[in-house]
Amino acid sequence: MNKNEVFKRRMKKTGILIGSLLVIGVLLFIIASSGNLTTDDRIGQMISDYGKGQENAWKNIEKNIAKIKEEDQELGAVWENIMNFWSYANTEMEVQLDKVPENLPEDDSFCVVILGKKLNDDGTMTEELIGRLELGLAIAEQYPNCYIAVTGGGTADKNPNVTEGGLMGQWLLEQGLSENRLIVEDKAPDTVGNAANTFSILKEKYESVDSVVILTSDYHVARGSILFHSTFMLDAYKTGTEPIEIAAGVGYYTGEESYESFELQAKGVRSVAENCGYFKAEGEGLSEDVMVGIVAAVIGTVSGIILITLKKKKNH
Known part of the structure; x- marks a missing residue:
């Protein structure tokens, strides 16, 4: 061969x-x-x-x-x-800009959640945050049986004695909101924590609430809504309870032309997953x-x- x-x-x-x-x-x-x-x-x-x-x-x-x-x-x-x-939330959700939503429940089955915003260094609220509160107060006046929740921990760089939620709640009471309608979440400094704490408060103390309206600035509506929705879904799964629905998104108009980036949204959803204790967000x-x-x-x-x-x- x-x-x-x-x-x-x-x-x-x-x-x-x-x-x-x-x-x-x-x-x-x-x-x-x-x-x-x-x-x-x-x-x-x-x-x-x-x-x-x-x-x-x-x-x-x-x-x-x-x-x-x-x-x-x-x-x-x-x-x-x-x-x-x-x-x-990014493609089809109709956002009410500077408007009171229509066709919401007339009873106490829903809550308006007004998201906080970083305070000024001296511990005062920004004009944008006050604008959110004014819009929330208008909703409270049209729907006199709903609850109003305000969220946000201490974010003033030079004044550790105040919180977003505390100042927001005080402002609403000064404008005539009844104290028994006010819910204050003043512990968490970010939206993910706000969502988790709000879910716990509503489930423990406000059993009639089965839906919320997310009220924030126009550019933050999509991200705020998805972080609250994902938290509500995962916490309900974890605790064996019914999830709380997102009934509507309301935006205080700032003139921003787009939502926060998808990268930032994804980072938030990963944080929600990690915060709920199920998943390796990293x-x-x-x-x-x-x-x-x-x-x-x-x-x-x-x-x-x-x-x-x-x-x-x-x-x-």
């Missing part, structure tokens, strides 16, 4: 070996990838995907929701609801498409190295 025939046989065997390795590698990847992404990973992926791709990310989001439902049907439904609302995992690409690249590289090595041997 001459050298060429020997080489051809070796190449044939090598080709079979490489083909087998490719098949085995793909099969192993499929098996491994079906189990190596945890629920935390999939939730992190969804948050990251929507934050980066918005409506273009729905194919991957739906895939991850389906996988989560296989593990926990109820949790999958919760996250499906959260992701759908996130999209709705871990997004690799998407399955990326993992497929990595495996294919590795296999292709190894195969190329083998072929180059064999060619070098032939030349020698």
